Amino acid sequence: MVLTGHQGLVYPRVPGHEIAGVVCESRNRAFNIGDRVQIYPGINCGYCAACLRGDTRRCASLKTLGFSEDGGFSEYLPVTDTSVLSGGVNLIPQNITDEEAALTEPLASCINAQEKTRVKRGDTVLIIGGGPLGLLNSFIARKMGAEKVLISERNEKRLALVKEHGRADRVIDAGLERLPKIVSDETGGQGTDVVILASNHSNISNVLPLLTAGGRLSLFSSLSRESAATWFDVNHLHYRELEVSGAFGSTAAQNAAALKMIGEGLPVGALVTKRVGLEEIMDGIRYTSDCEGLKAVIHHRQ
Template sequence: MMAAVLEAPGRMALREVEDPVCPRGGLILKVEACSICSTDVKMLKGGQRDLVYPRILGHEIAGVVSERDGVGPGVGEGVQIFPGVFCGSCPSCRRGAENMCERIQIFGFNLDGGFAEYLSVPGGSARNGGVNLIPDGLDFELAALAEPLACSINAQERVGVGEGDSILIFGAGPAGFLHTHLARERGASTVAIVEPLEERADLARASGADLVINSGGEDLFELAMELTGGMGFDVIVLASRDVAVDADLLALLAPRGRISLFSGLPPEIAVPHLDLNHLHYREKMIAGSYGCTPAQNREALEIISGHPDLSQLITERVSLAEMMRGMEHAERREGLKAVVTNFGG
């Protein structure tokens, strides 16, 4: 089969590799769509803590079951794949936090992923709810977006986004787009987005944000107070790696406001200096989120099947042979999501 293989940092090659063998209790998936994540770009450029070389990247995956040896959907059925293969028995798994499994493996990180014609899905994934039937009428490329939406669900659950909340999202990329739609789904009354790139700011306006703020040329604090009646935002979501958690950010929060660390932060801003009394006296919270759970993944599929307008998120479609063009689309931040939809090479 053909696959885009990351051989070392900065070196990805399209080459023919051996077809995967169906694992015991698992299945073989004929990949029909695999969307490109900013984490894929990060891994291409410089690696990632869970990445093992050489590796076929790609963790936002949908396709058709072509072979099966065990439980789960049958041959010929369309499925979306939860990217984590977890043990199901450790303390994290037992309390429903499978993304924190102490023995987790992840497609596209330490298991080969979806930038290939076929994907080997272990038996543990099929048994533990990692293989999800695609609802009738939902196409593969939209189904592949279930994983990034599920990550947004995880983040918003961690900070309790709910009815009547005001939300400030930093970053109008794919994650910011999904957070905007999800916040509306969860009953948020106000959604504002901070984005310095004008093209993405236009996309954010089209996504239904109440206010889009140019962080380079507008007074963020003044606009935040005006929009929230002087209270500040109930929730801030950092869907960008470029935002420091500091006194200025905390000042944008209402009493009992919550910050979601949705994106991993670069080393230069990952160790903040904070006055923790500000959190104490105003009962503010900061919560991390990393990945998603199988249950959140299934919820994401249901949401997407009822919201065909999420197709606006896809702004580039490429073949496997055009993998680098898709990566460049994501890195340049010109549009939103690039998806590999042709796997013939």
């Protein structure tokens, strides 16, 4: 997003929406100096129609740290009372490291996607894209009870990482293997129950035939301009009763659920493969952009 821009990014801006830190000043009795906290980046008003029905992601005046407000790529981050009152500040349990806590936000976005697609016990789930969010989605799919998880990835650098860290029954090399045949083989010709698009270079017209009748597609990742403009046959949706849902961000409740899952042992820390200082941010961004590893974490100088 720093290098390519984003629909919700307002310049000038200090980025950073995956945040964990230490309280250095507090005017709220619930938090003391020295407390370790994880920050949910969404700031909702609490009184608009969307907020009153619990749909805080569609708040009429939603603000987001790292996008419309300055975020975590800084030494100090002021947190408003609105964030505190809406459940946006969470104490980090002792059994969770700061690095693990920083991955709460992306994990919460995976929970949001899979709640919307109703991943359930016995499902076969295909995740297209083996980056950090693809792997986190594999963790959540298992947590939701999926019987079989397939991950498709074409980047050679990432394939080994997917095999090491993903919760997949099969990792598919999309550059060498025919995805439709493998899905057919793995599902007895029925197709997969759920497809999660975790890559921005996916073609929807190629994905819909992979689903079983009544299957669900999650547009988890935003698509490139070329992919987003692709035509597809809507009769696939009509005759086979397929469901397509967008998934963007998460709620404060989903964020809290993600932090709880990490505390229960979800191995998100294994996805941190590089650590940089505040003055080395661009090194970390290039590292992940070039697919050299998975997640780069910024450690601020104490």
